[in-house]
Amino acid sequence: MKIDIRSLSEDKLCEFFENKGFESYRGKQVYEWIWKKSSHTFDNMTNISKEVRLMLHENFVINHIEVDKIQKSSDGTIKNAVKLFDDYTVESVLIPTEDRTTACVSSQVGCSLDCNFCATSKLKRMRNLNPDEIYDQVVTINKQSLQYFNRPLSNIVFMGMGEPLMNYNNLVKSIEMISSDKGLNISQKRIVVSTSGIPKMIKKLADENLKVNLALSLHSAIEVTRNKIMPFSSKFPLDDISESLEYWYTKTKRKITFEYIVWKNINDSIEDINALVNYCKSIPSKVNLIEYNSIGDSQFESASNNMINLYKSILEKNRITVTVRRSRGKDIDAACGQLANKQ
Numbered sequence: 369m370k371i372d373i374r375s376l377s378e379d380k381l382c383e384f385f386e387n388k389g390f391e392s393y394r395g396k397q398v399y400e401w402i403w404k405k406s407s408h409t410f411d412n413m414t415n416i417s418k419e420v421r422l423m424l425h426e427n428f429v430i431n432h433i434e435v436d437k438i439q440k441s442s443d444g445t446i447k448n449a450v451k452l453f454d455d456y457t458v459e460s461v462l463i464p465t466e467d468r469t470t471a472c473v474s475s476q477v478g479c480s481l482d483c484n485f486c487a488t489s490k491l492k493r494m495r496n497l498n499p500d501e502i503y504d505q506v507v508t509i510n511k512q513s514l515q516y517f518n519r520p521l522s523n524i525v526f527m528g529m530g531e532p533l534m535n536y537n538n539l540v541k542s543i544e545m546i547s548s549d550k551g552l553n554i555s556q557k558r559i560v561v562s563t564s565g566i567p568k569m570i571k572k573l574a575d576e577n578l579k580v581n582l583a584l585s586l587h588s589a590i591e592v593t594r595n596k597i598m599p600f601s602s603k604f605p606l607d608d609i610s611e612s613l614e615y616w617y618t619k620t621k622r623k624i625t626f627e628y629i630v631w632k633n634i635n636d637s638i639e640d641i642n643a644l645v646n647y648c649k650s651i652p653s654k655v656n657l658i659e660y661n662s663i664g665d666s667q668f669e670s671a672s673n674n675m676i677n678l679y680k681s682i683l684e685k686n687r688i689t690v691t692v693r694r695s696r697g698k699d700i701d702a703a704c705g706q707l708a709n710k711q
């Protein structure tokens with residue numbers, strides 16, 4: 369079987385050319401085509417001779433994503449269903465605001481985890497995305513941002529389908545290519561990795577010396593409640609998570625963002641708020657209160673605005689930075705937790 373050429377590092381590609389008796393710099397040229405210029409075929413590599421292109425054809429394929437369907441929300445949000453080389457589909461979302469364009473990208477086909485309130489978790493994890501498949505989602509949304517909003521993409525969040533830290537190596541490789549001047553050259557500071565909280569992997573990411581930001585999907589600072597809504601987390605106690613976050617902060621000096629949905633009868637008591645305040649105090653952090661997007665499960669219902677405001681005011685009284693995230697793209701099932709390949 370032919371190899372996906374983007375699974376090779378630049379050095380390996382240069383080595384390939386040397387072994388075939390060509391100048392090694394040919395490897396650098398091809399590398400530029402497949403990453404920076406996002407070429408999906410060998411035929412348009414104009415500075416490469418026909419003979420060499422034929423040789424590439426014989427040895428490699430260029431796997432790439434294909435936008436299968438585009439849906440536009442009345443609020444400007446664009447959702448792409450993208451087809452992978454093996455016919456699986458994932459979704460990625462372009463979210464425009466006044467001054468930025470954010471790409472929300474997927475890291476797995478389906479998801480390894482089992483958060484009860486998330487539509488993606490109903491799809492089992494089929495496979496991890498390759499670095500080039502993550503990269504291609506960003507390239508696609510960057511093009512759309514230029515086309516529809518006349519400006520390049522400004523931010524990237526790993527908040528699409530999947531748990532990025534369960535696809536660790538490919539996540540890191542994709543971040544390196546997105547931020548490299550041999551790739552998209554987007555600053556790592558504009559990237560947020562969102563995780564449900566896997567302590568060992570949080571520490572590993574802290575050791576990576578990347579400049580990315582970390583968001584943690586907390587949703588409850590009370591162990592039994594969290595374990596009920598996110599069953600997998602019984603393996604990862606809140607104390608272990610906070611220890612890994614302390615490690616993250618010591619290493620990176622960057623504050624953690626806690627993502628937090630407020631539901632009726634689940635985490636809408638004073639006890640819940642106090643637990644969150646205490647948890648936040650142990651780690652340099654801020655809180656992002658997220659509006660719940662219904663996935664048609666009656667067990668979960670968004671708390672009232674009053675309750676969300678109460679959370680906000682108590683957090684603020686305790687000098688914890690808090691923002692409220694209103695959802696975008698709900699009419700096309702493009703909002704947080706709604707990505708489930710419905711189309």
Ligand code: SAH
Nearest residue numbers: 486527531562563564585627660661704705
């Ligand atoms: N697995 C990662 C990234 C994907 S989920 C993580 O858990 O962080 C991205 C964010 O959407 C998470 O904060 C998640 O908790 C949130 N989310 C999931 N389902 C949601 C829903 N129905 N409404 C609002 N947010 C949801």
